[in-house]
Amino acid sequence: MKATIFQAPGDVRVEQVPDPAIKEPADAIVRVTHACICGSDLWFYRGLTPFEPGWRTGHEWMGIVEEVGPDVRTIKKGDRVIAPFAFSDGDCEFCRKGLQTSCVRAGFWGMKNDGGQGEMVRAPYADANLVVLPQSIENDAALLKAVLPLTDVMGTGHHAAVSAGVGKGATAAVVGDGAVGLCGVLAARRLGAERIIVLGHQAGRMELAKRFGATDLVISSGDEAFGRVMEMTKGGADAVLECVGTSDSLNSAINICRPGCRVGFVGVPHYNAEMDFKRMFFQNIALQGGVAPVRAYIPELLTDVLGGRLDPSPVLDLTVDLDGVPEGYRAMDTREAIKVMVMV
Amino acid sequence: MKATIFQAPGDVRVEQVPDPAIKEPADAIVRVTHACICGSDLWFYRGLTPFEPGWRTGHEWMGIVEEVGPDVRTIKKGDRVIAPFAFSDGDCEFCRKGLQTSCVRAGFWGMKNDGGQGEMVRAPYADANLVVLPQSIENDAALLKAVLPLTDVMGTGHHAAVSAGVGKGATAAVVGDGAVGLCGVLAARRLGAERIIVLGHQAGRMELAKRFGATDLVISSGDEAFGRVMEMTKGGADAVLECVGTSDSLNSAINICRPGCRVGFVGVPHYNAEMDFKRMFFQNIALQGGVAPVRAYIPELLTDVLGGRLDPSPVLDLTVDLDGVPEGYRAMDTREAIKVMVMV
Numbered sequence: 251m252k253a254t255i256f257q258a259p260g261d262v263r264v265e266q267v268p269d270p271a272i273k274e275p276a277d278a279i280v281r282v283t284h285a286c287i288c289g290s291d292l293w294f295y296r297g298l299t300p301f302e303p304g305w306r307t308g309h310e311w312m313g314i315v316e317e318v319g320p321d322v323r324t325i326k327k328g329d330r331v332i333a334p335f336a337f338s339d340g341d342c343e344f345c346r347k348g349l350q351t352s353c354v355r356a357g358f359w360g361m362k363n364d365g366g367q368g369e370m371v372r373a374p375y376a377d378a379n380l381v382v383l384p385q386s387i388e389n390d391a392a393l394l395k396a397v398l399p400l401t402d403v404m405g406t407g408h409h410a411a412v413s414a415g416v417g418k419g420a421t422a423a424v425v426g427d428g429a430v431g432l433c434g435v436l437a438a439r440r441l442g443a444e445r446i447i448v449l450g451h452q453a454g455r456m457e458l459a460k461r462f463g464a465t466d467l468v469i470s471s472g473d474e475a476f477g478r479v480m481e482m483t484k485g486g487a488d489a490v491l492e493c494v495g496t497s498d499s500l501n502s503a504i505n506i507c508r509p510g511c512r513v514g515f516v517g518v519p520h521y522n523a524e525m526d527f528k529r530m531f532f533q534n535i536a537l538q539g540g541v542a543p544v545r546a547y548i549p550e551l552l553t554d555v556l557g558g559r560l561d562p563s564p565v566l567d568l569t570v571d572l573d574g575v576p577e578g579y580r581a582m583d584t585r586e587a588i589k590v591m592v593m594v
Numbered sequence: 595m596k597a598t599i600f601q602a603p604g605d606v607r608v609e610q611v612p613d614p615a616i617k618e619p620a621d622a623i624v625r626v627t628h629a630c631i632c633g634s635d636l637w638f639y640r641g642l643t644p645f646e647p648g649w650r651t652g653h654e655w656m657g658i659v660e661e662v663g664p665d666v667r668t669i670k671k672g673d674r675v676i677a678p679f680a681f682s683d684g685d686c687e688f689c690r691k692g693l694q695t696s697c698v699r700a701g702f703w704g705m706k707n708d709g710g711q712g713e714m715v716r717a718p719y720a721d722a723n724l725v726v727l728p729q730s731i732e733n734d735a736a737l738l739k740a741v742l743p744l745t746d747v748m749g750t751g752h753h754a755a756v757s758a759g760v761g762k763g764a765t766a767a768v769v770g771d772g773a774v775g776l777c778g779v780l781a782a783r784r785l786g787a788e789r790i791i792v793l794g795h796q797a798g799r800m801e802l803a804k805r806f807g808a809t810d811l812v813i814s815s816g817d818e819a820f821g822r823v824m825e826m827t828k829g830g831a832d833a834v835l836e837c838v839g840t841s842d843s844l845n846s847a848i849n850i851c852r853p854g855c856r857v858g859f860v861g862v863p864h865y866n867a868e869m870d871f872k873r874m875f876f877q878n879i880a881l882q883g884g885v886a887p888v889r890a891y892i893p894e895l896l897t898d899v900l901g902g903r904l905d906p907s908p909v910l911d912l913t914v915d916l917d918g919v920p921e922g923y924r925a926m927d928t929r930e931a932i933k934v935m936v937m938v
Contacts, residue, residue, distance in 0.1 A: 352877055538878075
């Protein structure tokens with residue numbers, strides 16, 4: 251089969267690799283139909299995180315089940331399934347608590363495992379990880395595209411909103427206008443936020459934030475943005491979603507939080523945070539979140555997508571085929587695209 | 595009247611100062627009978643935080659009301675009252691939420707205000723801040739001593755436990771064996787923790803932790819303590835109380851937290867924390883807490899103290915009179931005393 255392979259920073263290639271096969275009785279083999287390129291893929295693409303030449307790429311995908319192992323109970327050949335970006339055994343203490351990303355047997359797609367940016371994936375613990383979609387949506391390209399972000403960015407934006415404690419009538423602030431931040435806007439609106447302020451930099455993305463339900467856009471940074479948010483909220487937001495993952499963005503999030511409120515942080519941190527801890531301390535500002543247990547959120551979010559109440563698909567603003575994956579990375583790296591869908 | 599005055603690091607003196615008088619209609623004048631020296635007083639005593647020569651000291655105190663302003667409704671001359679370590683107006687958004695330390699008119703006793711380590715205090719917003727004790731305990735020295743820590747350390751330990759989410763049956767870990775950490779043990783037990791692990795350094799304090807309900811004592815630090823806690827909890831505590839306030843203690847707390855759990859932090863941070871943010875992120879470990887809204891907690895904790903179910907008084911292991919305050923600072927600075935009670 252063909253799959254995307256990391257060669258070196260700035261260089262991913264679609265190459266021929268061996269087809270996957272069932273190894274464990276709980277495995278399934280899935281033929282990928284749709285995948286994405288993730289903002290977090292840019293970290294290794296830019297050489298900012300360690301990644302080894304030869305590793306597979308892609309952790310967001312859905313497809314059609316080709317084959318299942320003898321222990322698989324809930325998934326069968328021919329099912330259309332989506333997968334969360336991390337897999338888990340579904341049975342440990344943390345899986346049972348809905349924190350599948352801390353599963354004692356957790357792993358990520360890609361690297362030494364099959365990646366989503368390829369033709370097929372061997373999926374361990376298939377019953378625990380794969381969620382079957384109704385047959386009725388098979389020919390609805392728009393709905394399939396709306397489901398795809400549940401593999402990561404929509405679940406991650408939702409995790410930010412849940413972690414920040416967004417509730418009915420709240421004023422939420424979203425730091426970041428990338429795909430996760432935009433999904434955070436959708437999530438905050440879905441959880442009942444009355445006012446949603448987005449802090450970002452790029453006019454096009456901010457317009458999309460507005461379509462998604464943002465009520466206030468702050469296109470500036472640093473002290474100026476801080477002052478504007480503090481003024482418009484009269485002292486800070488009730489809940490802040492940190493969707494970037496830099497030390498600056500985290501401190502911005504803390505600074506615009508109302509006393510006693512929470513920052514829900516989901517931006518992958520590429521730093522040891524040097525934080526304005528005194529503000530956190532003296533204003534009882536909490537920090538909650540982390541890598542999103544997307545598997546736990548798929549059922550409720552899927553219900554809303556299938557019911558037409560939630561549609562994150564506009565974040566997927568460029569589509570490529572499998573051979574176009576390197577071009578997709580380039581377009582995301584240069585910010586020409588918010589997020590790329592791969593039609594495998 | 596006499597009051598303790600900060601002169602310079604290592605030098606506090608009991609001196610004659612003007613008597614306080616009613617200034618605002620919501621004020622009360624209280625004659626102090628009992629006060630404490632706080633671990634946080636050592637920061638300015640040691641010259642580690644800015645403090646101006648001439649400023650008053652002492653933020654933990656109780657006493658008898660001498661006089662009330664015309665707007666005071668719930669407090670009268672002759673009442674025995676305790677005060678939280680910070681005062682607030684009782685009426686703003688944050689006071690109504692029980693986060694009195696973020697009150698828009700909040701202030702601390704001492705500095706330019708009257709301090710508890712003196713004969714009298716002018717107490718603003720008397721109705722909001724002062725809590726009247728029953729007349730029946732007036733001659734019960736032991737019970738009065740048990741009530742005194744509700745002004746700060748017992749409420750602060752409780753805030754750590756609440757912020758960490760200690761619940762029935764939980765395994766809680768307490769980082770720090772100072773007065774707050776010891777009160778954190780009491781609080782964790784009171785909230786139903788089944789196992790309470792204390793990480794500390796000093797054998798005498800650890801023995802007191804055991805009397806307070808600690809089930810496991812870890813007298814070591816760094817990697818060794820981490821390894822022991824991870825082994826005894828099989829992967830981390832359900833709730834961690836950070837009761838020190840150094841970068842090391844915070845990172846220890848994060849490291850011994852089970853995935854998905856919370857660090858309740860109440861140690862006053864004298865640093866911008868450089869944190870192991872990646873562990874927080876990848877294991878969804880949250881951080882909640884800050885300066886304790888002790889006023890919110892006094893009623894429920896007082897009920898338990900008066901009912902004989904809670905007694906933090908053993909943390910007060912040295913008693914001095916007002917003239918003995920400088921000696922009390924010295925004894926706490928050298929760790930001869932855990933915490934000093936001042937019988938004014």
